[in-house]
Amino acid sequence: MSRTPAAVGARVVLALGAVFGLVSLVETAIATPGEVALNFQVYYGAAEAFLAGEPLYGQSPVGVGWLVYLYPPLSVLAFIPLVLLPYSVAFAVFTGVSLLGGLVLAGVLVRVVERHGEPLERVDRALVVAFVVCGIYTVPSLVFGQVNLLLALAVAVGFTAIAAGRELRAGSTLGLAAFVKVFPAGFGLWYLRRRAPRALLAAVATGGGLLVAGLALGPDLTVAYVTEALLPRSSRAAFEGGLGPNAEFLTLRRPLSLLFPESSLARTVGAVVLLVPVVAVGCRRVDTPRQRLVAAFAIAAGVLLALPSYPVYYVVLAYPLVPLLYLFEGPGRRLFLAGAGLAMVTVNLGDVRAGVTALGLPAPAREGVLAILIPVLTAGTPPLYGFLLCLAGCVRFQIAADERDPERTGDRHVSDER
Helix, strand or coil, X not given: CCCCHHHHHHHHHHHHHHHHHHHHHHHHHHXXXXXXCHHHHHHHHHHHHHHCCCCCCCCCXXXXXXXXXXXXXXXXXXXXXXXXXXHHHXXXXXXXXXXXXXXXXXXXHXXXXXXXXXXXXXXXXXXXXXXXXXXXXXXXXXXHCCCHHHHHHHHHHHHHHHHCCCHHHHHHHHHHHHHHXXXXXXXXXXXXXXXXXXXXXXHHHHHHHHHHHHHHHCHHHHHHHHHHHHHHHCCCHHHCCCCCCCCCCCCCHHHHHHHCCCCHHHHHHHHHHHHXXXXXXXXXXXXXXXXXXXXXXXXXXHHHHHCCCCHHHHHHHHHHHHHHHHHCCCCCHHHHHHHHHHHCCCCCHHHHHHHHHHCCCCHHHHHHHHHHHHHHHHHCCHHHXXXXXXXXXXXXXXXXXXXXXXXXXXXXXXXXXX
């Protein structure tokens, strides 16, 4: 497979993601070094505050108003061992654990590709690793010291465990991810589609059980978590009046904020109404491994695009995005690859303005280019348009599923991950 055009397209997308990730790393190191470990400071400070009997919610543990602890009470126990170490050593350990999780995730992705295709060449394996550990959707999490790479591993294990018939394992890992960040709970739609009730019950039991267990630390902590951390996350004031062109959010609510600048309800309902039929068609058939990968992507990407998501969350799409880059065959592949490539180009209107100015174009030409790009890049960003193209590819694939599916016409790799 690695010598086919399919592999060439996959390599281009993975390389783009890794290059943009490294550029982001260098840019942060030069332009905004103060952003390094921003979120880790919160985790570390929250653990110190908890041990000192100080409030966990309602104030910043590092003295910066918007840097607050947002996770359930019981989660703080995971960061307490790090407080026993000097701060710089603790951050290094935390980063090392995240990178180790990334390597495990890369191994999971490679195994999925090879299970349904042919062995990957070294360059492909290297690109998968590079994309996972230093890709554009990973680097910010590593720089800020966030848990998203480990979250991506948990989501991947949840999805692949379902394919292997391990429902309890699938549910418990996804439930753990949802306990930490909440939004992975939406991926439970995949368990519904696969008719895996035990996985759903395990997810609810794990996430709900951990939340209830947090009551042992004091019911007031759980109440504070719900009222001061969880509920405010559902209300994004940044969307009021229309999201700015340089805002970080990667969501369908961006263009909807321009149509409904004063109504959070309209933006929420609008995103759901637009995405539900797309996701429904995208996961219409799950008879073959490729159809299941396509359907899983449609659900995961649809959930993220419907929510007021930040780009750093999209690292959780590593599975099934990476396997699909190699395994997506048939109608919709070109749309999917084009969309995946565009999704790696994380530039905003400010970047484009600077680039157009740097080209030294005559004023009329510069103004003409910007006149076209300003509305396009105000309504959306390249990653938003890219992931929408990916979903369009999934829809195209599913509509043409049966007769034109290569697995129905002699593809020998028809087994699931069992």
